Amino acid sequence: MEVSRELLFFFSALGAFNGFLLGIFYSFFKRPKHISNFFLGGFLLFLSIRIGKSVIFYFNPDLAFSFLQFGLTACFFIGPFLYFYLRSIYAGDDKIRSLWKIHAAILLAIILFINIRYPFEHNIDLWRPYIIRGIYLVWIGYTLLALPYILRLFRNRSAEGSLGSQGLWDLSIYVGNVAIWAAFYFCGYTSYILGALLFSFMFYLLILQLIFRKRADFSGAKTREKYKNRKIDPSKANAIISQLSVELQKDDWFRDPSLKLADVAKALHILPHTLSQVLNDNMGKSFPQYLNEQRIEAAKKMLLSDTGLTLESIGYDCGFNSKSTFYSTFKKLTGITPAAFQKQGK
Secondary structure (H helix, E strand, O other): OOHHHHHHHHHHHHHHHHHHHHHHHHHHHOOOOOHHHHHHHHHHHHHHHHHHHHHHHHHOOOOOHHHHHHHHHHHHHHHHHHHHHHHHHHOOOOOHHHHHHHHHHHHHHHHHHHHHHOOHHHOHHHHHHHHHHHHHHHHHHHHHHOHHHHHHHHHHHHHHOOOHHHHHHHHHHHHHHHHHHHHHHOOOOOOOOHHHHHHHHHHHHHHHHHHHHHHHHHHHHHHHHHHHOOOOOHHHHHHHHHHHHHHHHHHHHHHOOOOOHHHHHHHHOOOHHHHHHHHHHHHOOOHHHHHHHHHHHHHHHHHHOOOOOOHHHHHHHOOOOOHHHHHHHHHHHHOOOHHHHHHHOO
């Protein structure tokens, strides 16, 4: 190979190889274990298989049909695993563990029937373009089903001020997935290797985000350490905490989904960083954590009373901007879902 082709092969194959390893890590070894890690790992594994097939085929057009068929078959599951990954993060759905198995079983039955009944090698005209096009439509179809969860990120941003590290991570995965799908689906108008290069770019963008997320955690730890050297007088801190509780309960102010640290600090006649320091030093939590605890306590009371409201309505009434945020926050603070909590109280 020429030097330029060697470099092209290196950069396009590197992402696929490392993506495969990361997929294995998230699927089987990531701690703490959570079903979202399994879905993310599956998404990366299937996408890496598809990318790997493309890289090998681009540099070796005589690749056996069995390898081509295997790589294309992997495409069938990229969209579904992306969809269930985002759903597991943002929907708080108790049925997801059984639901994804139903989807997987149906999809697996379909693709196995096609692979066995109509092998690529003997049905080239059927695979190109019909079966391949159908595989790509399943991929983008599930991707579109996942779009509402991405749109919630931007609705939540208005209340929280930013997407947050998790939101930025998920948005990068979603946009990268769409770009790779488009690169392959419209490869007749671009270059066949473009999808592999985009995946390498997406993969290392995700790695950079992982690094920055860890640095952000370290920065937060340094901030708490810095506060230790500038302690606020305990009596003053306790007064601020008491005043904070009273202020948030006035007219149920904590239920306002657009409530921010600066708004509360202004009402308390103190600087925002002072309020933040008091909460960190004396309660070991951030303002969003404290606010969410107030909201969840209110939600628990509503769940145990006969309000006639749906779970989603209760979440909105308590100040959460979406059902997914309410579910995930409730489960994080109580260990169970709102539905399970309500059922226990009856």
